[in-house]
Amino acid sequence: MSAPLVVFGEDWGAHPSSTQHLVSRLAADRSVLWVNSIGLRRPRLDARDLARLLAKARAIAGRAPSRPASMPEPEGPRPARILSPLAIPWPGSRLAEAVNRRLIGRQVRRVMAEMGMERPILWASLPSAVSVVGALGERAVVYYCGDDFGALTGVDHAPVLELEARLAACADLIVAASAPLAERFAGRNVLLLPHGVDYDLFATPCARPADLPEGPVAGFYGSVSDWLDIGMLVRAARALPDWRFVFIGPVQTDVSPLAGLPNVRFLGPRPHTALPGYVQHWDVALIPFRDTPQIRACNPLKLREYLASGTPVAATRFPALTPYEGLIHAIDPGGDLTPAIRGAAQDRDGIARKAAVAAEGWDARAARLSAALDAL
Structure with a gap:
C-alpha cells in the first residue's frame, strides 16, 4: 500500500x-x-x-x-x-x-x-x-x-x-x-x-427534477456569493422575461434586486448527485462571474461538469475558461449576458462539449x- x-x-x-x-x-x-x-x-x-x-x-x-x-x-x-x-x-x-x-x-x-x-x-x-x-x-x-x-x-x-x-x-x-x-x-x-470531473455522473441522462420550472431555463449552481455579477443577471432576466433564471446553492450575498424579479427562482442547496438532473434539463448553464483576483485564479468544478452534461454554456471570460472558449458563448466581464444566452440556446453541439472533458x-x-x- x-x-x-x-x-x-x-x-x-x-x-x-x-x-x-x-x-x-x-x-x-x-x-x-x-x-x-x-x-x-x-x-x-x-x-x-x-x-x-x-x-x-x-x-x-x-x-x-x-x-x-x-x-x-x-x-x-x-x-x-x-x-x-x-x-x-x-x-x-x-x-x-x-x-x-x-x-x-x-x-x-x-x-x-x-x-x-x-x-x-x-x-x-x-x-x-x-x-x-x-x-x-x-x-x-x-x-x-x-x-x-x-x-x-x-x-x-x-x-x-x-x-x-x-x-x-x-x-x-x-x-x-x-x-x-x-x-x-x-x-x-x-x-x-x-x-x-465526475464524467459518468454528469454525462449519464437523468430525469427532469419536479421543482424545475417549465419554459426556457438559464441555470446556475454553486455558492451564490459576491463573485457573481448580480447586476448583469438582473439585466439579463429583465431582457428575457419568457426565460426562467434558476439558482441552486446557498445564498451568501445580497440578491434582493434579483430575487424580486418574477422569472427568477432560488431553489436552495441540492446534493451533488442531484445536480446532473438540473443542468441536463436547463437550456443554458451560466457562469456569470465578476472580474476579481479570486476569479482570475480559480478553476471552478462546475465548468467541466456543465460541459460533461452537454448543456450549452454562457459565461464571462476568466483564465480557466480559455481552453474551452470555442465551446462556450463567452463575453467579457461586465458585458451583456443576454446575447450569450440567446446564442447558447441555439447551440446543439452537446457531443463536442462532452468530448472535450471525457478524458479529464x-x-x-x-x-x-x-x-x-x-x-x-
Whole structure:
C-alpha cells in the first residue's frame, strides 16, 4: 500500500471540493486520516458563526456530523478516519498557533496510533495546517493550493497569506489547481493539476427534477456569493422575461434586486448527485462571474461538469475558461449576458462539449497525483 495521508482540509462532506474528490480516490489504496477545518479567520459574534461553532462543538463531541444535513457523503471511498479537532481558530496569533501545534498534534497522533499509521504524508489544503508541520513524524509535506487565499471571501487575508508563505517554504510538493496559482510558487516543486470531473455522473441522462420550472431555463449552481455579477443577471432576466433564471446553492450575498424579479427562482442547496438532473434539463448553464483576483485564479468544478452534461454554456471570460472558449458563448466581464444566452440556446453541439472533458475525470487526475506522492 502507498504512503498514508493525514489531510487537513475543510469539513468532510460540507461541499464537493476538489480535495475531497481527489482524496476519496486516493483512499482506495492509502490509509487516510482526514482532519476537519481549523479555520481561516477569527470567529465573529454573529448568528452564522455561532451556529457554526455549535455544529463544530457537536462534531468534536461525536454527536453530529459537521456537514450540512442536505449534503451526502462524497462519492467513492471515504477516509479511514475523520477527526474534528479541538483548536483555536485565530490566524495571525502566534500564541494560538503554538497552542494548536500541541493541541492538534496530540489529537492527531492519538488517532494515528489507533490506526497504526506511521510516517504519513502531511497534506494541507488550508494554510492554517502549517502549525502542525513537523509535529506528526511526517515523511513529506504537500500543500494543495486550490484557491487564492489573498482574495477569497470569508478569510483573514493578511495573516493567512503569511501562513501560506511559511507552508509553501517547507512543502516538498505544491499542487496548484490553476496556472495563476502555480505561477505564484515559481522555482519550487510545483505540480499543475487542473480540476477533474465526475464524467459518468454528469454525462449519464437523468430525469427532469419536479421543482424545475417549465419554459426556457438559464441555470446556475454553486455558492451564490459576491463573485457573481448580480447586476448583469438582473439585466439579463429583465431582457428575457419568457426565460426562467434558476439558482441552486446557498445564498451568501445580497440578491434582493434579483430575487424580486418574477422569472427568477432560488431553489436552495441540492446534493451533488442531484445536480446532473438540473443542468441536463436547463437550456443554458451560466457562469456569470465578476472580474476579481479570486476569479482570475480559480478553476471552478462546475465548468467541466456543465460541459460533461452537454448543456450549452454562457459565461464571462476568466483564465480557466480559455481552453474551452470555442465551446462556450463567452463575453467579457461586465458585458451583456443576454446575447450569450440567446446564442447558447441555439447551440446543439452537446457531443463536442462532452468530448472535450471525457478524458479529464477525477480518476485520471488522482492517478497523476498519486504518482507524484509516491515520488516524494
